Amino acid sequence: MPSDITIRPATPDDLPTIAQLAYRIWPVCYGPIIPMEQVQAVLEAIYTPQALLNEMQEEGHQFWLAEKGEQAVGYCSAYQEENTVWLKKLYVLPELQGAGIGRQFIAMVEEAFAHCHTMRLLVNSDNTDAQLFYERYGFVVEAEVPVLMGPFAFTDKQMQKPLR
Numbered sequence: 001m002p003s004d005i006t007i008r009p010a011t012p013d014d015l016p017t018i019a020q021l022a023y024r025i026w027p028v029c030y031g032p033i034i035p036m037e038q039v040q041a042v043l044e045a046i047y048t049p050q051a052l053l054n055e056m057q058e059e060g061h062q063f064w065l066a067e068k069g070e071q072a073v074g075y076c077s078a079y080q081e082e083n084t085v086w087l088k089k090l091y092v093l094p095e096l097q098g099a100g101i102g103r104q105f106i107a108m109v110e111e112a113f114a115h116c117h118t119m120r121l122l123v124n125s126d127n128t129d130a131q132l133f134y135e136r137y138g139f140v141v142e143a144e145v146p147v148l149m150g151p152f153a154f155t156d157k158q159m160q161k162p163l164r
Contacts, residue, residue: 007104010063011076015052017108018063018075022047025091030104033126038152051064055079061088064108065110066101070108076105078113085113085163087121104135116163 010018023043030039045051059079066074074092078085084102087109092101110119123130125144139159147156 004101005066005068005073005101007064007066007101007108008105009084010037010052010056010065012056014063014072014075015049015056015064017072018052018065019049021072021075021091021093025093029091029093029130030124031129033124034154042150042152054114061114063089066092066103066105074101074105076109079110080113083117084120085116086107087119090121102133103137112164114163118160119163120158120160123156125155125157131157131159137161 024042026047027036028040032038032109034061052063056063061077061079063075063077064077065072073096075089076087076091077089078087080086086108090102090105092099106119113119119122120140120142121134121139123134131141140161141157144160144161145156147154
């Protein structure tokens, strides 16, 4: 990871910044695999600052924010369910993908949830770049599952890796 990148826990004050990042990253990430009107509708449903605040305060999600200098360049969130940590979100600006930020996010989640036995995540079945990224860090596909995001149904691959 470049030395000018820092990752820190996000606070409620950072949630509008995370929402802005999502609006920049999602069209690039999902535009090739999901119609843009669906991308926009999902963003409007799940990336309002209030929806993110609900995840943070009501659902117990922990968020991290990556910054290059003063500029936010990526975000991540995770939560615990029994002995499993779910990696809910992990996104980095396209121009900084491959710089080690995603790897560092995974390491931070592993450290924060070291008491868990397994890390799991869901990835869109058509998002092969993300699947390959997670496979490089030890995740394997364990199932295909139907998922609702905002008003739309998708098929995701559930991936997991043991933490101990």
